[in-house]
Amino acid sequence: MTRGSLIELEAVMAVASRGGFRAAARELGMSSSALSQSIAALETRLGVRLFNRTTRSVSLSAAGEQFIAEVGPALSAIRNAMEGVDGHRSEPVGTLRLNTSLGAARMILAPLVLEYLRRYPRMQVEVTTEGALVDVIGQGFDAGVRIAEMIPPDMIAIPISRQTRSVIVGSPSYFEQRPRPLTPNDLMRHACIRARMASGSLYRWEFERRGESLALDVPGSLTLDESDLMLRAAREGAGLAYISEWSVAEDIAAGRLIQVLDDWTPPYPGLNLYYPGRRHQPAKLRAFIELIRDTRAAT
Structure with missing residues (x-):
């Protein structure tokens, strides 16, 4: 009769869900080589390959898909049982x-x-x-x-x-050269630091006041995908940034950045x-x- 340890079964599930050995190893807190050896040992005892491996990808074999389908619910039940016992600990570990x-x-x-x-x-x-x-x-x-x-x-x-919001800020040096915008549409005549989303699309700046809402694809020669970089660029006078109020509160209080269009950026959960x-x-x-x-x- 074939036997498999719990860690071997967890290893198979982790590789299947993560799609690779390296990410699965990080999840389980073990080395990639140890993880690979654990799965190889289980495959040897079962007499079948659970994964199809190439230099670029790892995918479940037909036997692996059947194995996951049958073992997965049992492992979930085991985890629930262990978590139930773990709930009696006086201190988490x-x-x-x-x-x-x-x-x-x-x-x-x-x-x-x-x-x-x-x-x-x-x-x-x-x-x-x-x-x-x-x-x-x-x-x-x-x-x-x-x-x-x-x-x-x-x-x-x-x-x-509690509630938070995004705000529009620019440096004092930036506003020495340009007037402060009074309405969102005024931004179309400003240099804005645009944001690239994780999806790859550009973020449209969102505004709302007294029931009126709009989203603008603002102009700008600089596009960044990380808020800290946007903040640094705004401090240097590169343009206006649409950014979390929490991240710029100290700069606004110290006068390093100036907030504009305050009444157009209401809070959200x-x-x-x-x-x-x-x-x-x-x-x-x-x-x-x-x-x-x-x-x-x-x-």
């Missing part, structure tokens, strides 16, 4: 994996992630930043952090921050932690949720 955007990661790093590590010294936290929304569970994360409007409807959401509904919530995730609620209650 292990690794909490979060997926978020770079800007959101900056917002939660000090008040949540670092505080979490101080509270629970036996825990580790791994934060992965990506511009595009990913399948957090399929990619091996415990939870994600995004603005409310981006969260899939089938997820449970826990508010992290802020960051949320999100995760799938489960019968048993892991202790590590439950502790992070409790920290979020404690932090919100104190502000």
Whole structure:
């Protein structure tokens, strides 16, 4: 009779979901070579190849697809059972994996992630930043952090921050050469720092006031895909930036940047932690949720 250890089964599931050995190895906290050897040992005992391997890709074989279909539900039940027992721990242990955007990661790093590590010294936290929304569970994360409007409807959401908004800013040196815009349409005569989205499309600047809303494809010779670069460019007088209020608050207060069109950029729901509904919530995730609620209650 063939036998397979739990780590071998988890290895197969991780490679299948991640589409490669390197990403799966990171998820499981092991080396790529150890992961490959584990799967090879299981394949030898089974007498079939679970994966078709080339120098450029890894894909499930027909036998692998059948194996995943039959083993997956059993592994899910085992994880649920282990998470149920884990819930009885007095202190969480292990690794909490979060997926978020770079800007959101900056917002939660000090008040949540670092505080979490101080509270629970036996825990580790791994934060992965990506511009595009990913399948957090399929990619091996415990939870994600995004603005409310981006969260899939089938997820449970826990508010992290209160309302937030984006603002338009420019440096004093920039406004020495140009008048301040009074309406969004005035931006069509300004140099704007345009934003390239993770999808590849250009972001249209959005405005709303007293029921009137519009989105503009603003002009500009500089296009960037990262908010910190946009902020640096705005400080240097390269143009106007449409950027998170949180990230420019200190610059505005210090006079390094000037905010314009304030009444055209209303607030919207802020960051949320999100995760799938489960019968048993892991202790590590439950502790992070409790920290979020404690932090919100104190502000």
